[in-house]
Amino acid sequence: MPELPEVETVRRGLEQLVVGRRIVGVDVLNPGSLDAPLPLDGLQVTTARRRAKMLMLDLDDGRCLAIHLKMTGQLVVRNRTCVDESDCVQVGSGADRQMEGVSVAGGGMGCGLQPAQGAQTPYSTRNQVSGYAGQASAPSPAQTGVPPTAVTFVENLPADASLVGYHWGGGHPSDSLIDELPDRSTRVIFDLDDGARLFFNDQRKFGWIRAVPRDVADGWASAYGPEPMDDDAWPRFRALVRRHAKATIKAALLDQHVVAGIGNIYADEALWGAGVHPASRVGALSDRALHRVLDEAAAVMEMSIDLGGSTARNYVDAEGRRGAYLDFARVFRREGKPCLRCGTTIVKTRVAGRGTHLCPKCQRVRNVQQAHQVH
Numbered sequence: 001m002p003e004l005p006e007v008e009t010v011r012r013g014l015e016q017l018v019v020g021r022r023i024v025g026v027d028v029l030n031p032g033s034l035d036a037p038l039p040l041d042g043l044q045v046t047t048a049r050r051r052a053k054m055l056m057l058d059l060d061d062g063r064c065l066a067i068h069l070k071m072t073g074q075l076v077v078r079n080r081t082c083v084d085e086s087d088c089v090q091v092g093s094g095a096d097r098q099m100e101g102v103s104v105a106g107g108g109m110g111c112g113l114q115p116a117q118g119a120q121t122p123y124s125t126r127n128q129v130s131g132y133a134g135q136a137s138a139p140s141p142a143q144t145g146v147p148p149t150a151v152t153f154v155e156n157l158p159a160d161a162s163l164v165g166y167h168w169g170g171g172h173p174s175d176s177l178i179d180e181l182p183d184r185s186t187r188v189i190f191d192l193d194d195g196a197r198l199f200f201n202d203q204r205k206f207g208w209i210r211a212v213p214r215d216v217a218d219g220w221a222s223a224y225g226p227e228p229m230d231d232d233a234w235p236r237f238r239a240l241v242r243r244h245a246k247a248t249i250k251a252a253l254l255d256q257h258v259v260a261g262i263g264n265i266y267a268d269e270a271l272w273g274a275g276v277h278p279a280s281r282v283g284a285l286s287d288r289a290l291h292r293v294l295d296e297a298a299a300v301m302e303m304s305i306d307l308g309g310s311t312a313r314n315y316v317d318a319e320g321r322r323g324a325y326l327d328f329a330r331v332f333r334r335e336g337k338p339c340l341r342c343g344t345t346i347v348k349t350r351v352a353g354r355g356t357h358l359c360p361k362c363q364r365v366r367n368v369q370q371a372h373q374v375h
């Protein structure tokens with residue numbers, strides 16, 4: 001399951017590559033993946049929003065494409081160069097480099113065609129990329145005779161990226177991010193007016209795209225608890241979490257109606273950071289402790305977004321690729337290793353039905369006898 005930072009990373013990619021574009025065709029390969037009673041052709045994408053882990057692409061007819069990636073969803077944008085020409089291949093330095101590209105990016109990765117050394121690329125700014133959309137101001141590499149010499153993997157889509165020649169994808173880090181598309185996991189393809197294609201890939205088909213009136217999507221969005229990183233998150237979080245006095249703090253954090261977008265990794269990291277035992281009952285925690293937990297959740301999410309999102313167990317693909325986030329996780333999956341704060345051995349237990357990592361010294365549970373018996 002992608003966590004909030006990954007979905008935010010996907011949103012940022014969509015903002016750069018899809019907002020402002022018009023949908024000129026929709027190919028539905030799996031009817032269950034797209035619910036759009038009315039046609040989408042001709043509609044312009046006006047904004048790319050996110051609420052919790054739901055993405056919302058607003059359309060200029062008042063509707064919204066609400067998207068949930070669920071377990072294995074991913075969104076990939078290939079521009080015309082990548083779609084139409086076989087030269088958009090992974091050159092780089094082989095599988096290891098690809099692996100790094102996927103794992104470092106986590107929520108978002110891309111590859112870019114690099115112009116020959118010394119050749120002036122005509123695609124150096126966003127405006128020029130827009131020019132590619134039928135204005136003939138930015139010819140393709142084939143037209144200019146500038147051959148794409150290599151594909152390099154970038155950690156994040158750069159703000160001023162040369163987007164022609166890039167393909168970009170985010171979400172579940174499988175090879176579909178970098179392989180030729182459509183592939184077996186492709187469920188929906190959107191053709192965009194600049195010649196690019198937006199692929200919705202979803203191996204396990206739990207993800208969905210729903211075209212609904214904007215107020216319907218906003219209604220779904222309002223059911224989520226506050227975003228941890230929002231300035232006004234604390235009073236809302238406090239009011240909502242206090243309704244769950246008997247729940248463990250970990251279960252409360254995982255409840256999307258209490259606070260949005262916290263999954264297993266961020267719950268463990270936030271609780272370790274705040275020095276709060278995951279099995280503590282909410283009712284036994286002071287406001288100060290709860291505030292600390294929320295602050296830690298926000299801080300760890302911001303850090304992860306900066307790194308392009310996290311990659312959790314469900315994101316480990318067949319080759320064992322994993323997210324960069326875990327390289328600096330302070331407690332998650334560090335069982336058996338010393339606590340970075342006090343040196344005590346980190347243990348893994350089970351709280352709220354989930355594998356839970358904690359430092360038994362820094363995170364003392366005071367209101368229950370046996371942490372591992374709490375569910």
Ligand SMILES: [Zn+2]
Binds near residue numbers: 343344
């Ligand atoms: Zn410790």
